[in-house]
Amino acid sequence: METDQLFDQNDCRMMSRALQLAAKGFPRATPNPLVGCVLVRGGKILSHGFHRRFGGPHAEIEALRGLRSYTRGATAYVTFEPCSYWGKTPPCVDALIKAGVSKVIAATGDPNSRVRGRGFSLLRRAGIEVMTGCLQKEARSLNLPFETQMSLKRPYVILKAAMTLDGKIADKNGQSKWITSDSARAMSWKIRSIIDAIGVGVGTVVADNPEFSSHGFGRNPLRVIFDPLLRLPGRVRVIQTDHAATIIVTAARHSPRLNELFNKHVELLFVGKNEGGLNLSETMRYLALKGVQTLLIEGGARTHAYFLEQNLVDEVLWFTAPKLIGGAQAKSVISGRGLNLTQAARLTSWNVYRAGADLLIHGTLNPQGLFWTILNKHLQGNHQALSLSQSHPSPRIPQSFVYA
Ligand SMILES: NC(=O)c1ccc[n+]([C@@H]2O[C@H](COP(=O)([O-])OP(=O)(O)OC[C@H]3O[C@@H](n4cnc5c(N)ncnc54)[C@H](OP(=O)(O)O)[C@@H]3O)[C@@H](O)[C@H]2O)c1
Numbered sequence: 001m002e003t004d005q006l007f008d009q010n011d012c013r014m015m016s017r018a019l020q021l022a023a024k025g026f027p028r029a030t031p032n033p034l035v036g037c038v039l040v041r042g043g044k045i046l047s048h049g050f051h052r053r054f055g056g057p058h059a060e061i062e063a064l065r066g067l068r069s070y071t072r073g074a075t076a077y078v079t080f081e082p083c084s085y086w087g088k089t090p091p092c093v094d095a096l097i098k099a100g101v102s103k104v105i106a107a108t109g110d111p112n113s114r115v116r117g118r119g120f121s122l123l124r125r126a127g128i129e130v131m132t133g134c135l136q137k138e139a140r141s142l143n144l145p146f147e148t149q150m151s152l153k154r155p156y157v158i159l160k161a162a163m164t165l166d167g168k169i170a171d172k173n174g175q176s177k178w179i180t181s182d183s184a185r186a187m188s189w190k191i192r193s194i195i196d197a198i199g200v201g202v203g204t205v206v207a208d209n210p211e212f213s214s215h216g217f218g219r220n221p222l223r224v225i226f227d228p229l230l231r232l233p234g235r236v237r238v239i240q241t242d243h244a245a246t247i248i249v250t251a252a253r254h255s256p257r258l259n260e261l262f263n264k265h266v267e268l269l270f271v272g273k274n275e276g277g278l279n280l281s282e283t284m285r286y287l288a289l290k291g292v293q294t295l296l297i298e299g300g301a302r303t304h305a306y307f308l309e310q311n312l313v314d315e316v317l318w319f320t321a322p323k324l325i326g327g328a329q330a331k332s333v334i335s336g337r338g339l340n341l342t343q344a345a346r347l348t349s350w351n352v353y354r355a356g357a358d359l360l361i362h363g364t365l366n367p368q369g370l371f372w373t374i375l376n377k378h379l380q381g382n383h384q385a386l387s388l389s390q391s392h393p394s395p396r397i398p399q400s401f402v403y404a
């Protein structure tokens with residue numbers, strides 16, 4: 001088993017640079033993995049590149065571009081296994097072989113079954129020395145959504161809520177507009193623009209009639225509504241607006257309302273239902289197959305509970321307003337059966353930010369790390385209101401990579 005011990009300080013420095021570059025591809029490179037490449041000869045960086053956008057040149061091609069024979073005998077540091085098949089662009093393995101590089105140092109392999117080690121073996125067969133595993137944990141953390149989609153066949157799930165300091169997401173009358181400040185809401189819109197899909201329970205759609213758009217911050221995510229009995233009214237915004245497609249997940253195969261809800265941007269997904277609610281594994285597999293890598297669950301309390309109880313939460317984004325409202329009837333952020341304290345889902349890593357007048361607690365339950373270190377960076381760079389007030393990042397991620 002190869003580990004970081006095989007690599008010297010210089011290797012780690014070059015790979016760290018390649019990881020920084022790779023992170024720049026977020027979010028335009030998705031659903032492809034984020035990849036960076038640094039070409040080195042005689043201890044000097046010849047060039048570098050990263051995968052900037054989906055459909056565009058891969059990192060290796062960007063780095064090799066214009067170098068002609070200078071690349072003979074060079075070492076390529078790549079954050080991800082070079083591709084060996086024709087996709088939207090020719091295989092990077094061929095380009096590296098043609099360029100005459102003598103060594104490839106990779107951070108991690110490609111979990112995609114079309115590649116999985118094939119890129120490395122083709123390079124080795126062409127006489128190129130290949131070493132893998134340099135800063136592997138960091139590289140995998142960078143591409144957690146991609147990895148989750150490929151390996152677990154489900155999207156990476158983030159629960160997002162706006163709550164009071166006493167954990168309420170609505171008051172005793174069901175009113176939730178607005179718990180948090182304008183800044184926090186703008187930040188949520190921005191987050192919507194960089195994820196693939198929003199998931200929400202029918203209770204929230206009925207109570208708030210939201211549109212779930214990114215309010216001009218960028219692309220609008222796919223909307224996924226969990227509605228076991230098909231009680232969604234036909235006149236709600238998620239049905240009437242078409243800035244994004246809507247999938248209604250339901251078990252009501254024979255509902256007389258099927259025709260009423262069907263229109264050109266609304267899809268009905270029929271799944272099974274048991275005491276754990278709608279079959280979420282089936283739903284998640286379908287979404288992953290559709291290319292959804294990141295799913296932001298935006299409430300309400302029951303929907304949060306279904307995801308928590310089925311161990312389907314990777315990260316949380318808790319916008320917390322410095323307000324107290326109390327009330328046994330006022331909904332808490334997660335309802336359902338609940339877990340015993342001994343089974344509590346624990347954040348393995350977390351950060352606290354200031355979001356206007358509110359706090360944002362962002363943490364991960366995923367033992368592999370915090371994918372949204374990239375998101376943190378993204379938000380910090382783009383949102384003046386956000387400032388880091390306390391940090392507890394996973395220890396292995398180099399600071400230069402996290403906040404560069
Ligand atoms: N502040 C915030 O961040 C925020 C965000 C969203 C909503 N809210 C507030 O929260 C309230 C709504 O919360 P809620 O808990 O009543 O509604 P909800 O979670 O939005 O929707 C609950 C409904 O969805 C169904 N459902 C969701 N996931 C399911 C699954 N996996 N399997 C089966 N059924 C599923 C439930 O079915 P069953 O009844 O069969 O379980 C129930 O009918 C509103 O007052 C809204 O304003 C606040």
Ligand SMILES: [Zn+2]
Pocket residue numbers: 058059060082083090091092093
């Ligand atoms: Zn490639």
